[in-house]
Amino acid sequence: MWFLGLAASAGVVAIVEVDGDTTRLVRAVQVDSPGRAADWAPIPRNDPRIRSFLGADGGEAVRLERATFRVRLPDGAVPADLPRAVEAAQRLHNDAPPAERLDLLVLAEGYTEAERAAFEADADALLAGLLATSPFDRHGDLLNVWRAFGPSAESGASKDTRFEQVTRDTALSCTYGCGGADRIICCDDDAVLAAADASLPEADAIFVLVNDDEYGGAGSFTYSVSFTGPDWIPVAVHELGHVLGELYDEYDYGFDAGAYGVNCAPLPPFLPWDAWLDEPGMGAWPGCTYSNLFRPTDSGCRMRELDGPFCPVCREALVRALHAHLPPLLEAPATAAPGEAVTVGSYAGTTVEWSVDGEPFATGATATLPTCGAVTVTATVGSEWVRSDPDGVMSASQRWDLGPCPRACDTAPGPSWLAVLLLPLARRR
Numbered sequence: 001m002w003f004l005g006l007a008a009s010a011g012v013v014a015i016v017e018v019d020g021d022t023t024r025l026v027r028a029v030q031v032d033s034p035g036r037a038a039d040w041a042p043i044p045r046n047d048p049r050i051r052s053f054l055g056a057d058g059g060e061a062v063r064l065e066r067a068t069f070r071v072r073l074p075d076g077a078v079p080a081d082l083p084r085a086v087e088a089a090q091r092l093h094n095d096a097p098p099a100e101r102l103d104l105l106v107l108a109e110g111y112t113e114a115e116r117a118a119f120e121a122d123a124d125a126l127l128a129g130l131l132a133t134s135p136f137d138r139h140g141d142l143l144n145v146w147r148a149f150g151p152s153a154e155s156g157a158s159k160d161t162r163f164e165q166v167t168r169d170t171a172l173s174c175t176y177g178c179g180g181a182d183r184i185i186c187c188d189d190d191a192v193l194a195a196a197d198a199s200l201p202e203a204d205a206i207f208v209l210v211n212d213d214e215y216g217g218a219g220s221f222t223y224s225v226s227f228t229g230p231d232w233i234p235v236a237v238h239e240l241g242h243v244l245g246e247l248y249d250e251y252d253y254g255f256d257a258g259a260y261g262v263n264c265a266p267l268p269p270f271l272p273w274d275a276w277l278d279e280p281g282m283g284a285w286p287g288c289t290y291s292n293l294f295r296p297t298d299s300g301c302r303m304r305e306l307d308g309p310f311c312p313v314c315r316e317a318l319v320r321a322l323h324a325h326l327p328p329l330l331e332a333p334a335t336a337a338p339g340e341a342v343t344v345g346s347y348a349g350t351t352v353e354w355s356v357d358g359e360p361f362a363t364g365a366t367a368t369l370p371t372c373g374a375v376t377v378t379a380t381v382g383s384e385w386v387r388s389d390p391d392g393v394m395s396a397s398q399r400w401d402l403g404p405c406p407r408a409c410d411t412a413p414g415p416s417w418l419a420v421l422l423l424p425l426a427r428r429r
């Protein structure tokens, strides 16, 4: 049953090993033919998909050596081995169709069957922590949250740290001490992705709750992980920033790299947050995941500290991520006739503006088109939290070409030699 979901997503899970500047494909599971590794494109060591992590003091840095993500293949994929049974996802928050929202799936790790209620309580606490944090406190209706329980044979997680060596039989094989850092928790990536495909194929973001009191976590753009011991919620919300907004850590790992993201960037001429620089406290401070990148605020962002909100730049990225999963913003006919009254559909609260050859002529859902020119209708979601929209997720347009308009000189009496002389001058202004 679960492999139907996997096949529907037409994905394969690739495990890569990163060593220095080289990247090697270790394993590609669920490929439709074993020799398809060529479908996999190598990634550089500094690719942002390689995991980041959060140290308790915010200062510890480590380079992780494994990264995982999906490679799309043209045909359906067939599983080689089945994961432990994971149940179909249950809705935890919101009732929108999965195709119309960002869908966050919470998975269980290290909870025995007898601890099912503890998982449910932890998932509730994660949701409450998320919805208490801006921008989710205001935009909670823009995402769905689900949980899916899969029992583990043993409680807790494995440890491969300086202080403890223990192996526990758990659903997703999560282990502390990944990459040589005690606080990083790595899971069996293909088990995590298979569990997501089995329980909610539409999941856009995955979060693994680890039933262990020991401080630890990890975040990536594919899935994030958190412990569930004392004061875990602030850590989990930070890790959610990675997987929901593709946010970088705003502290310094201690080495340089060539990659950058929405909240960590090289110095100008390119800063993704140029539009925010006139706000108090906004600027460019050195050290943002990589030593050669800069962060938008000196301090106070959740991607740097555990007691702050998301900074305006991170909040903006999260709002855009939520909108990117909504249904199309504008429903407009493919064709329209000159002089026709046209009505378009859009969300409540959006601004709809009409223009012809760049000149505005109407607002609102319905407009009577002019008899000629290039007409454009644009629907825009206003947000005080979004100042730049490079992927155009906050607006949508439809254009109709109604044909050229006769020029004034074509209908007026023949131009005098003076008018002929003046026209080019007038155009220069």
Ligand SMILES: [Zn+2]
Residues within 6 Å of the ligand: 250, 263, 296, 301, 302, 303, 310, 311, 312, 313, 314, 315
């Ligand atoms: Zn930030």
